Amino acid sequence: MYIQHSRPTSNDTTNELLALLESTTPQDAKASHIGHSKSIQEQGIETLLELIRQRHSLHLRFSSGKDSTSCVVLMIEAVRRAVAEGITTTHYISSSSTGIENPLMEMHLLTVQDEMREHFSEHALPIEIYLTHPSLASSFIVTTIGRGTLPRFPENSKARQCAVDWKYHPAQRLASELDARSIAQTGREMVTIIGSRLDESTVRKGRMESRGESANEPVRGSSGELVLSIIANWTLSDVWETLEMLLEPESSPYLSPISAESVHRLFTIYQDANDGVCGVVLGDGGNKQPCGARTGCAFCTLTGAADKSMESMLTLERNAFMRPLNDFRNLLMLTQFDMESREIVGRTVSAAGYIPIRPDVYSYDFRQSMLRYLLSVDANERDRAEELEAAIFIGSVADTKENRLMSNPTFELISLQQLALIDWHWSNHYQAVEAFPAVAIWYEVNILGRRYSIPKPDKAPKLTIPTTRWFKVGKYDHEAPSEGMRSVVDELWNPYLHPERQFSHRVIKGKNTTWFNETDQLSVDAEKACEFITCVYPTMSIDCNNMSASESATFWLNQGIVSLPTGHTQRYQEIALRNRYFANLSLRFDLSPVELKHYLVQKSISNAEHQKLLPPAPQLDMFDIDTSS
Numbered sequence: 001m002y003i004q005h006s007r008p009t010s011n012d013t014t015n016e017l018l019a020l021l022e023s024t025t026p027q028d029a030k031a032s033h034i035g036h037s038k039s040i041q042e043q044g045i046e047t048l049l050e051l052i053r054q055r056h057s058l059h060l061r062f063s064s065g066k067d068s069t070s071c072v073v074l075m076i077e078a079v080r081r082a083v084a085e086g087i088t089t090t091h092y093i094s095s096s097s098t099g100i101e102n103p104l105m106e107m108h109l110l111t112v113q114d115e116m117r118e119h120f121s122e123h124a125l126p127i128e129i130y131l132t133h134p135s136l137a138s139s140f141i142v143t144t145i146g147r148g149t150l151p152r153f154p155e156n157s158k159a160r161q162c163a164v165d166w167k168y169h170p171a172q173r174l175a176s177e178l179d180a181r182s183i184a185q186t187g188r189e190m191v192t193i194i195g196s197r198l199d200e201s202t203v204r205k206g207r208m209e210s211r212g213e214s215a216n217e218p219v220r221g222s223s224g225e226l227v228l229s230i231i232a233n234w235t236l237s238d239v240w241e242t243l244e245m246l247l248e249p250e251s252s253p254y255l256s257p258i259s260a261e262s263v264h265r266l267f268t269i270y271q272d273a274n275d276g277v278c279g280v281v282l283g284d285g286g287n288k289q290p291c292g293a294r295t296g297c298a299f300c301t302l303t304g305a306a307d308k309s310m311e312s313m314l315t316l317e318r319n320a321f322m323r324p325l326n327d328f329r330n331l332l333m334l335t336q337f338d339m340e341s342r343e344i345v346g347r348t349v350s351a352a353g354y355i356p357i358r359p360d361v362y363s364y365d366f367r368q369s370m371l372r373y374l375l376s377v378d379a380n381e382r383d384r385a386e387e388l389e390a391a392i393f394i395g396s397v398a399d400t401k402e403n404r405l406m407s408n409p410t411f412e413l414i415s416l417q418q419l420a421l422i423d424w425h426w427s428n429h430y431q432a433v434e435a436f437p438a439v440a441i442w443y444e445v446n447i448l449g450r451r452y453s454i455p456k457p458d459k460a461p462k463l464t465i466p467t468t469r470w471f472k473v474g475k476y477d478h479e480a481p482s483e484g485m486r487s488v489v490d491e492l493w494n495p496y497l498h499p500e501r502q503f504s505h506r507v508i509k510g511k512n513t514t515w516f517n518e519t520d521q522l523s524v525d526a527e528k529a530c531e532f533i534t535c536v537y538p539t540m541s542i543d544c545n546n547m548s549a550s551e552s553a554t555f556w557l558n559q560g561i562v563s564l565p566t567g568h569t570q571r572y573q574e575i576a577l578r579n580r581y582f583a584n585l586s587l588r589f590d591l592s593p594v595e596l597k598h599y600l601v602q603k604s605i606s607n608a609e610h611q612k613l614l615p616p617a618p619q620l621d622m623f624d625i626d627t628s629s
Contacts, residue, residue: 044230048078057182057190058091064109067195070242077254092178094130098166100140103410105295112262119257132170137522145370146422148361151301191218191226273309298325301332324377327454338460341366352613354470357604364431372452374413375445385409420529424556430582431593432549439537469604480588482581484573485513487554508573516557518566528561
C-alpha cells in the first residue's frame with residue numbers, strides 16, 4: 001500500500017496551518033505577538049551578537065525539536081548581522097544520533113541539516129554543521145545484540161546511562177575539539193547554546209535555577225564549558241510563534257534557513273505523537289503534551305510498559321512503517337524477566353577459581369533471534385521505500401517533497417560495521433558452532449530472502465533472581481583447556497601471507513594469540529567489512545558450515561577488519577579464554593547447550609560453600625598503618 005503524504009507544497013496548505021495555529025493561540029498571546037514576542041527574539045539576537053563581537057564562537061546543540069529550532073533562528077540572524085559588520089568567526093551547530101532514533105524525527109533532523117547547509121553556503125555564513133554518533137562498540141545494536149547487555153529498564157536504572165553513552169560523551173568529545181579550534185581562531189572560549197526553558201516543568205526550572213542558567217550571561221557548565229540558555233525566559237507561545245514566522249518567509253523579519261515544509265513536518269510530528277491533538281501553542285491553560293511528546297530512541301525501555309508517543313503515531317496509517325520498531329521495543333519489555341532468554345555463565349573468576357552461575361546477559365539464542373528480527377525490519381523498510389519510489393514514478397502517488405523523502409529508507413538499524421563486530425563477538429561465544437554466525441543470518445535475510453516476524457509473547461512475570469551458585473573453572477583449565485584468541489594456523493601462515501608484519505602472532509600474559517591491530521577504540525574497517533560480507537562470504541557460505549566459530553573469531557582480527565583498543569587487549573583475551581573453555585568443556589562431555597546448562601548447575605556449589613574456599617582477606621595491623629600523611 002502506498003501512503004500519500006499531504007505535507008505543505010502550496011500556499012493553501014501553509015495558510016491552513018497558520019489558521020490552525022491562530023485558532024489555538026490564547027488571546028493574550030495573540031495580542032502580544034507583535035510587541036512581546038518580536039521583542040524577546042531581538043533580545044536573544046542582541047545577546048548572541050554581543051558575544052560574537054567579544055570574539056566568542058557560538059555552538060548550538062541542535063535536536064531539531066521546537067526549542068532548538070527557535071534557537072537556530074536567533075543564532076543564524078546574529079551571525080548574519082555579525083558578518084555584515086565584518087566579523088567572520090566560525091560558529092557551529094551539532095546534533096546527536098543514537099542510530100535507533102524515532103525515524104520521523106531522524107529524517108526531519110537530517111533534512112533540516114541539509115537545508116541549513118544550503119542556506120549557509122548561499123549566504124556565505126561561517127557556520128559548520130556536525131552530527132555525532134556513539135562509538136561502534138557502545139551502540140545499542142552492538143552492546144545488546146552483540147554482547148547481550150540488557151537495556152535499561154525502569155526497575156534497574158534511575159539514571160539514563162544510555163543517553164550518557166550514546167549522546168553526552170560523543171557530544172562532549174566534539175565540543176572539546178570545537179572549543180580548541182575556537183580558542184585557536186579567536187583566543188576566546190566557545191559558548192554553547194542550549195534550548196532549555198524555565199516554564200517547561202517545575203523540575204526543569206529548579207535544575208536550571210540551581211545551575212544559575214540565564215538567557216543573558218553564559219554560565220560555567222558541569223563539564224567546564226560556557227553555556228547560555230538563550231530562550232530560558234520564553235513561553236511555549238514564544239517558541240511556536242517564532243517557528244510560525246518560518247511558514248511565511250516573504251513576510252518574516254529574519255532569513256529562514258529552514259523550509260516551510262520542514263516546519264510543517266515538525267508540527268505534524270508533535271501532533272501525531274499526541275493523539276492528533278494540536279496544542280503546541282495553547283499556553284498555560286492548555287494541553288502542552290505535544291511539546292513533551294517523546295520522540296527519542298525508538299527502542300527506549302525506560303518509558304515503561306508502552307511508548308505512548310510512538311503508539312499515538314502508529315494510529316495513523318502514514319506512520320505504519322514504524323510499527324516493527326515498536327514491536328521490537330515491546331518484545332524487550334515482555335521478556336525482561338524471562339530467565340530462559342538469559343545466559344547463566346558469569347564473567348569474573350573468583351580468587352578460588354570459580355565462576356558465578358546465575359541469570360546474566362541475553363542468551364546466545366535470543367541474540368540470534370533479535371538479529372533476525374532487526375535485519376528483517378531493515379529489509380522490509382528497503383522494500384517499502386522501493387515500492388513508494390516506483391509508485392511516484394508511475395504517477396499513482398503524488399510527486400511531493402515529503403513523498404520523495406519517504407521513498408528512501410527512513411532507517412537502517414544494523415550497519416555492516418555493526419554486523420562485523422556482532423559476528424566477532426558471537427564467534428567468540430561458547431555456543432557458536434559454525435564460522436561467521438551473524439553474517440550467516442545476514443545472508444539468510446538479504447540474499448536468500450527469508451523474513452522473520454517479531455513475536456508478541458505473554459509478559460514474563462516478575463520474579464526474584466535465583467541465588468548465585470559457583471562452578472569451578474580454575475584458570476580456565478579445570479577438566480578442559482582453552483586456547484583463547486590463539487590460532488595455530490595464523491601463526492604458521494602469517495610469515496608467508498603477511499611478510500610486512502614484524503610478528504606472526506601476539507603474546508598476552510605468556511599466551512600466544514592471533515595477530516591483531518590496535519587503535520584507540522574497538523573498531524571495524526568499514527571498507528574491508530563491506531567487501532567481505534557482501535562479496536566474499538556469499539561465495540563461501542556453504543564452506544563455513546564446516547569451519548569452527550573460533551576460526552572466524554581470529555579471522556576478523558588477523559585480517560585487520562576488527563581492531564582492539566590499545567591497553568585493553570587482556571580483557572578480550574579473558575573473554576576468549578572463558579568462552580573457548582566452555583566450548584571445549586561441551587566438546588569433552590558431548591553436551592548440547594541445554595545439557596551444558598544443566599551440567600553447570602548440577603556441578604556448581606552454593607554461595608556459602610564458595611565463601612569457605614576463598615582465601616582469608618588480609619588483616620591490617622594497626623601498628624603497620626602509615627599515618628604520616
